[in-house]
Amino acid sequence: MKGGGWVVEQRKDEKEKSIWYKIQSIDVKWIYLIQMIVISYPLLRPIGLPLGTISEETMGIYNYLNNLPEGSIVLHCVNMGPTAAAECLPGLIAIVRHNVELGHRLIFYTNTATGVPYIEEAARAALGTELRDHPDYGTKYVNIGYIPQGTTGFSGFAADIFFTTTDAYGNDLKTTFFKDLPTKTAADFDFGITYGSGNFAWIITYLRDPWGVPCGGGIAAGLAADAYAYYPEKTPGFLVGLRGGAEYELLIKKPGLAAAGMDAQSLAHLSIIIMVIIGNIGYFAARARGRGGE
């Protein structure tokens, strides 16, 4: 028994020394370092890798917004936090820019506390001024701000637009923006878009289905698989992560943060694919050698 154990130990040592075994167990610190370099390089020196064809979902939301008549009311639900901002904020800025160009009336709203600063940031980037200081604030743009209790809070707002009576800055909601709306409910909106890492289903469940408002999204890539369940029956389209944002920036011919980040995104993916291939070569080679030895 003792001798047998020794043989097993010796085989284990030999196995651990083999290059195929080492390939499979590279210290993760090196992988992180490679990723850091691969991401930093194209940010410092852009390569200009092609983005490929614009996806159907991005084209869908772009075309839908393009075909809305001037002055249509678009609700922007900025439900994002720092975890999703890097990939969803560029898309939000691009869509707001496009809406401003088309002359739509925009409502900003969030059901997450962390969404508040991103409303301001997107408006600043698209309008060039602070949202509250814009001359059209109150007539073309309004910021409802944060309503607590997530979808329950949103349901209250959808059933009665004057649920909070004031906007995020304390102005009376009854004065200008909502003056000419017929029902003063969410049914008056022409389109709703949710942004961030919250699930996509909520806007379909609480806005599209009960109020008949078509909805889209600018969602974190990790949640895109859930959103496809509603496409194309219940949504004309949505932006998937940073790539969706980059596609939208190209469609409106205003390349920005997302397009600039796509080189880094592509190279990072390429390096991950290469590492997965190397790891698999190591695994299969080690397995083949193991079998040969037996």
Added chain:
Amino acid sequence: MSMVEVEILVTLSAAAITLALFSYLWRENLAFRIAEHAYIGSAVGYGALITAEGAKRVLMPKLEKGEYIWLLTVLVGLLYLGFFARKWFFLYRYPISIVMASGMGVYIARGVKTNLIGHALNTIMIKDWQTALLAVGVICGLFYFYSTAEHKGPMVYMSKVGRWFLMAAFGAQMGLHVMARTSLVIGRIRFLLFEYPAYYLIPVAFILVAAGIVWDYMKKK
């Protein structure tokens, strides 16, 4: 302190916290722990403040109209404080159950129609080969989790096909998650490389990590 100085200080703090959190990639360390606690603390503080402001915006107009019945919601909210005392802990269950019940009520009214009936209808309405494939995937995927009877005959093949569909779905989900996490790193690296004066902290962080690695090595020896 001028506005510009405040902005510089904020950017430097953000860069320091980002680098301290990244330092976890080397190993768990004091800088990471400080940044982690500061992040959680500030997130909770910010969330509490914004939520209180939001609640005030919803409540105040009703009180101004003389609808004092809404003050009950504040009382129910205060019951959450029962969490901190063993004697009054039971009170904490009331607001929790009210929030859960109202959330469930709103969801059942809307969610069942959209996410259960809606999805089921869309699955069985076969229009083209893609929707047919989807239907096959859903049915076989459900068979994979069916444990009431032993998998025999055609059920074996169906659950195998279901497993392949599930693995394809998990693979797609994983790929999208990698894309999402890479975007996060891109966002932080972009901030560190281009935001003034964040990039001044990069060499400082490298020197500190290098010193840490040397310290570890010396200790090992």
